[in-house]
Amino acid sequence: xxxxxxxxxxxxxxxxxxxxxxxxxxxxxxxxxxxxxxxxxxxxxxxxxxxxxxxxxxxxxxxxxxxxxxxxxxxxxxxxxxxxxxxxxxxxxxxxxxxxxxxxxxxxxxxxxxxxxxxxxxxxxxxxxxxxxxxxxxxxxxxxxxxxxxxxxxxxxxxxxxxxxxxxxxxxxxxxxxxxxx
Numbered sequence: 544x545x546x547x548x549x550x551x552x553x554x555x556x557x558x559x560x561x562x563x564x565x566x567x568x569x570x571x572x573x574x575x576x577x578x579x580x581x582x583x584x585x586x587x588x589x590x591x592x593x594x595x596x597x598x599x600x601x602x603x604x605x606x607x608x609x610x611x612x613x614x615x616x617x618x619x620x621x622x623x624x625x626x627x628x629x630x631x632x633x634x635x636x637x638x639x640x641x642x643x644x645x646x647x648x649x650x651x652x653x654x655x656x657x658x659x660x661x662x663x664x665x666x667x668x669x670x671x672x673x674x675x676x677x678x679x680x681x682x683x684x685x686x687x688x689x690x691x692x693x694x695x696x697x698x699x700x701x702x703x704x705x706x707x708x709x710x711x712x713x714x715x716x717x718x719x720x721x722x723x724x725x
Contacts, residue, residue: 660686
């Protein structure tokens with residue numbers, strides 16, 4: 544597991560997002576030897592294939608993705624589906640030659656939202672992963688109710704049981720990424 548580098552991508556642009564809070568908690572819960580950086584999507588323009596230019600913000604994220612051994616998607620649920628910011632960066636990255644920034648990488652999916660967490664959006668994201676050739680971890684899954692008291696006012700995860708589940712998922716992701724790289 545030593546030397547693994549994860550890149551966390553939150554589909555939420557809110558400063559106090561519980562989904563981005565899950566990524567911060569995941570950073571603290573990584574197995575020994577793994578690191579993770581969180582991508583900032585706040586300045587990423589909408590993908591438009593009529594414009595071949597890649598703005599500096601997109602190039603910055605591409606550089607982060609290029610270094611990733613695995614991805615951690617924090618997947619909010621908007622209208623039963625994937626948040627636009629998350630889908631947008633996937634669309635940008637998937638257009639690189641040979642899908643080199645995404646193809647073959649291991650991924651974990653986490654999410655915090657209403658009633659069922661973000662289960663519907665996560666299943667949609669898994670469908671997208673098939674096309675972009677990203678290999679999501681099947682188990683353990685991670686769904687959290689953002690409104691059940693497990694997060695503080697800043698969106699940070701405070702529930703010990705959820706923290707343990709997240710740590711277990713990060714350990715499983717490290718094993719999965721190592722297996723895929725072999």
